[in-house]
Amino acid sequence: MQGKIAKRLISTAAAAVVAVSTLTAALPTQGAYKQEEYLTWSQLDERWSATPMDSTTIRSSGCLITALAIMIMDSGSLDDAAMKNLGIEKPEDFDPGVLAKGYTSIGGFGSGGYIKSWLDIQKLVPKVKWGYDQNLKSVESKIEKTELDADGNEVKKLLPDKAKVAAEVQALLEQGWYIIARVNTAYGGWHWVYIRGVDGEDIYMSDPANLNPLLYEVYPDGLQGEYWALKGANSPETEYVPPEQFEPYVNIEVVTPPKTMYAYGEELDLSTCMIKRSGKDMLGNEWEEDPVLLTEAENVSYSTYFFDPNYAGDYELDIYTTTPYAYGNTSVTLTVSQPVGEYYLGSGSKTQVYTSELGEKPMMTLSSGETVNVTECRGKLGHIESKDFTGWVDVSRMIRNNSTSERNKGDIDGDGYIDKYDLSKLSVYLKRKNELPECISALTEAERKAADMNADGTLDEADFIALLTAIQY
């Protein structure tokens, strides 16, 4: 159920963004305001946006109807008589769609959805009394202000005298009038908003197309002039307290991680990954969704192209989510292990052998030229084992021996000659043999095979003598 509510709120907020691009300037980029739900009713809300108004719909032309619905709620005017007229049983059933249906039921819409008679509102909601339709005088006086444009040039602008407008609107509120006023949109459109209150020079509104309640943030040119004055069951707020501001956010959390440890060459598997989203929406409601599979999650994205199973290392799986009001992300580290096989340590390098695959307790250090045969890898650590010895060696510092080429007997280093360098290698091997566990060797397997002069499966003094003899002749 939580999930469902959350989804609906998101779709409402998504509609608000559509409104921003089509009707008004911009969604607030910093923070949102804690507001009663009815104060944020939008004409674009899918719950009622398709409701017809003569030949049009609330979505296209329902700003005034939506503003009226907000006024009815804010003025406490929805009584039993109104609900009966509107065909609803309880106040919770009321919304802009219900009001539009009410107007339709009394033939209240003219062609194009305009409201035919100012007085019709009283027929539907008797507690609302029609006052008048006039123009604000204060909007005619503008203040000339010099501002810098994007290129740094001075431009003169005519801006509303906010103090004057605030004083006139405040005076109307104090006379008990509820105000629905016209603004011009950025595209020159004709739009109505409900005035909630005045705080200093700021005017707070309910905009049927935008969640931002600050009039001048959405409409820098302010009120156009025309307004409807109405009375309701209560009186408007004359000592207006602006709504509390907060930061909306969205969190995404990995509830069940995907497979994170991969053998070399193993394909990426995200099938078990469960994520969960939560957040605080533009209305200040905290929401939480049920955990879902990452691969089936809506409004969540991640990329897999980064992952290369044929290249050992750590990869960050970044998971993103967006809502119209916030962005969230998280990440999971995926590790592709080193391939198994033979590794040797290049000259001048050192690497550690640990007791466990977690890299705990170093037990010995390998030196250059030493070779191990790794049978299993966890990340950069490879398992080595022989009689009386087991360990995990950091093979990321070693060179993987891909060479499988056969060597001639005696040519241990494989350079084509049987000489003192081969003898030297065998000598080092024989010296170290007794100090190292069997699984660590100074020669690779191919080298050992080439060094086994008498082909008896072991390397010892006899091979050394045989090699020495081979060099002398």
Ligand SMILES: [Ca+2]
């Ligand atoms: Ca050689």
Ligand SMILES: [Ca+2]
């Ligand atoms: Ca031998």
